Amino acid sequence: MRQEPIAPHALPFPPLTRGWGWLAWFSTTDHKKIGILYMVTSLFFFGVGGIEALLIRIQLAAPDGKVLTPQEYDAIFTMHGTTMIFLVVMPIFIGLANYLVPLMIGARDVAFPRLNALGYWVFVLGGIVLYLALFTGSLANAGWFSYAPLSEAAYSSRPGVDYWIVGLIETGVGTIAAAVNLLATIVRYRAPGMTWRRMPLFVWMMMITSLIILYALTPLNAGLIMLLGDRLLHMHFFRANVSGGSAILWQHIFWFFGHPEVYIMALPAFGIMSEVVPVFSRKPIFGYTFVAGSGIAIGLLSFAVWVHHMFAVGLSTPMNAAFSAASMLIAVPTGVKIFNWSTTMFRGRLRMTSSMYFAAAMIIQFVIGGITGVMFASVPIDWQLTDSYFVVAHMHYVLFGGSMFGLWAGVYYWFPKITGRMMSERLGRWHFWLAVIGFNMTFFVQHILGLLGMPRRVYTYPGLPDYAALNLISTIGAFILGIAVLLFLWNLVSSFRHGEEAGDNPWDAWTLEWATTSPPPEHNFEKLPPVRSARPLFDLNHPEYADHARSSREAKA
Amino acid sequence: MTTANSSAQTGPTMNRHKVGMLFFISSEIFFFLTLLSSYAYLSGAFGNLPHQSLAVPRTFVFSLFLFSSSLTIWFAERAFHRHRYGAFRWWMLATMLLGLIFLSGQAIEYTELIRTGITLNYDVFSSAFFTLTGFHGLHVITGLVMLGSLTGLSFAGKLGPENESAVATISYYWHFVDAVWVAVFTVAYLIFI
Numbered sequence: 001m002r003q004e005p006i007a008p009h010a011l012p013f014p015p016l017t018r019g020w021g022w023l024a025w026f027s028t029t030d031h032k033k034i035g036i037l038y039m040v041t042s043l044f045f046f047g048v049g050g051i052e053a054l055l056i057r058i059q060l061a062a063p064d065g066k067v068l069t070p071q072e073y074d075a076i077f078t079m080h081g082t083t084m085i086f087l088v089v090m091p092i093f094i095g096l097a098n099y100l101v102p103l104m105i106g107a108r109d110v111a112f113p114r115l116n117a118l119g120y121w122v123f124v125l126g127g128i129v130l131y132l133a134l135f136t137g138s139l140a141n142a143g144w145f146s147y148a149p150l151s152e153a154a155y156s157s158r159p160g161v162d163y164w165i166v167g168l169i170e171t172g173v174g175t176i177a178a179a180v181n182l183l184a185t186i187v188r189y190r191a192p193g194m195t196w197r198r199m200p201l202f203v204w205m206m207m208i209t210s211l212i213i214l215y216a217l218t219p220l221n222a223g224l225i226m227l228l229g230d231r232l233l234h235m236h237f238f239r240a241n242v243s244g245g246s247a248i249l250w251q252h253i254f255w256f257f258g259h260p261e262v263y264i265m266a267l268p269a270f271g272i273m274s275e276v277v278p279v280f281s282r283k284p285i286f287g288y289t290f291v292a293g294s295g296i297a298i299g300l301l302s303f304a305v306w307v308h309h310m311f312a313v314g315l316s317t318p319m320n321a322a323f324s325a326a327s328m329l330i331a332v333p334t335g336v337k338i339f340n341w342s343t344t345m346f347r348g349r350l351r352m353t354s355s356m357y358f359a360a361a362m363i364i365q366f367v368i369g370g371i372t373g374v375m376f377a378s379v380p381i382d383w384q385l386t387d388s389y390f391v392v393a394h395m396h397y398v399l400f401g402g403s404m405f406g407l408w409a410g411v412y413y414w415f416p417k418i419t420g421r422m423m424s425e426r427l428g429r430w431h432f433w434l435a436v437i438g439f440n441m442t443f444f445v446q447h448i449l450g451l452l453g454m455p456r457r458v459y460t461y462p463g464l465p466d467y468a469a470l471n472l473i474s475t476i477g478a479f480i481l482g483i484a485v486l487l488f489l490w491n492l493v494s495s496f497r498h499g500e501e502a503g504d505n506p507w508d509a510w511t512l513e514w515a516t517t518s519p520p521p522e523h524n525f526e527k528l529p530p531v532r533s534a535r536p537l538f539d540l541n542h543p544e545y546a547d548h549a550r551s552s553r554e555a556k557a
Numbered sequence: 558m559t560t561a562n563s564s565a566q567t568g569p570t571m572n573r574h575k576v577g578m579l580f581f582i583s584s585e586i587f588f589f590l591t592l593l594s595s596y597a598y599l600s601g602a603f604g605n606l607p608h609q610s611l612a613v614p615r616t617f618v619f620s621l622f623l624f625s626s627s628l629t630i631w632f633a634e635r636a637f638h639r640h641r642y643g644a645f646r647w648w649m650l651a652t653m654l655l656g657l658i659f660l661s662g663q664a665i666e667y668t669e670l671i672r673t674g675i676t677l678n679y680d681v682f683s684s685a686f687f688t689l690t691g692f693h694g695l696h697v698i699t700g701l702v703m704l705g706s707l708t709g710l711s712f713a714g715k716l717g718p719e720n721e722s723a724v725a726t727i728s729y730y731w732h733f734v735d736a737v738w739v740a741v742f743t744v745a746y747l748i749f750i
Contacts, residue, residue, distance in 0.1 A: 246599060
């Protein structure tokens, strides 16, 4: 049964001129347009957060830097972390999921299109409020986890932290709305035949991510409300110096959110990897059930490890020991995924596209970040290295080397579907190599700096042996990475304008989003192929090798 | 070959509204769990203040009104399924009345506390207590607004069998608000008193 051609030519990019012209982007409830809005907004904030990162690196390029004052430096590293986490990585994955999940499960749209639009605009409002603080002359400057009592009015008396709190509550509300929407969509709108075991792994990972969002972000919002109460209404939650409030309580609440948050940012990248690696290895994923199952294990365990961010507090030994063990345990399901991807590549017919380059680099870099993560699960190592540059190196290997490289693999993979045009492979290769060199130059040396004892979040350092050289290497690396990002943006723009026509399924991929035109029409599908396995399009295009007929083929042989 | 649109709403029982509301409620549970565990965590610094200033028996009586509203909304839903819209409206009004009585109990409690000088920023107990019970109260008010909208639509004759899921989801929410109070009452009035 061959699939009928859906439309003779790719439709134009989502029509900008219909309805109220470009204003239609403000009123749209189409999941694809909202997905694009999310991603473009995140790219904008990626620029903002990136400039903040470069400012940090300029300040630290040489000992006794004078580019930024200590106060400015505090505000910039706070806003860099907050921006990258809440306004870049989370929303860009939510945008990608918004675009892809309905297509991958063969649905017309998300379950609640208007709620979807509301979620996006509330998120944008949060991002704006976060930066509106600039007009008060004070940005938030208590770090991305805003520890009490530093974040209390007594020590951060200017309104930056208040804007930070309100902005985060708003992005949180928008994100929860998006998560509810994705979950209802996945539960209710899968195509006929798409059982849980036939669902694309990206959809699996977004489902688990959405559940983590539901149960991690409401505690954060509760904590933020308490902190705001402390600051504005002089309440007593986290003010230890007056009548028994507890600064540690803030840490518990924040990290109960904060550690699952790491997986909110990592699991979508795992999902992308589980789509990209099989397609470019020309094999089904090795151990589908293990990828999905280890995702569930990660989701559950992510709520049981938060105290490993608080080893230095001096909590009881049994408490530290239990959370140390749980933190080491969570490395197991994460490691399982690494094996799934490597064994999928093993003896595959690899097609080394830019997307696959990023996927391969992601595996290696994520493993490095994972290994340092397991080190931090051990209490004595944590005591030695906490609050040093080793932590900065670790988390950037996970979040940049892992999540961001995974995201780039996904962008090169799905850009043809979203725009109908291929991205330039030549620019892609330049982007890739500069990013790998720049990223590792920036952050690998920070491991050494951390071991030498360089503390994070201090605006400068004295001319100690090796400090200057290593920091200079890091700064040069950051600028190479900056050039890589500019090349990436240029690739996006120029490929969007002049890229080769992609056609419906340029990679001979097998999930349902490739069964429609590139870009898809507003109603997504004219017709759907039957879903009899996890690779419906592969079954359709290669009936002699169809997955769902494998057992009968093997019986004949 | 099937068309894409047939993929929507093929299942037998739960529609998107109910699924969405259940996911939302499950998220809200974690909001209240955070407030509740913070209350418990901070209770070491409360001293005798809760014991001296909270009226447990009176609040228990007012709680009974809220608990019984779960029953009346169940009757309302049953009447709705049987297309007895008159009975549905009366049960809805009864539910709202019970909710309002509960809120007035909370208002009395708050007034007494504030009159004795125990305001939001009095100490760690008052901060935790007002935040916990206040957010529950806000949820009751939200529930009342939703119940009121349904009842109003029904009086206007604009609520029919096609709105089954609206009635069901709002009743889920109301049961949730009720269940949260069981936890709040237990923690604030029975355990850490």
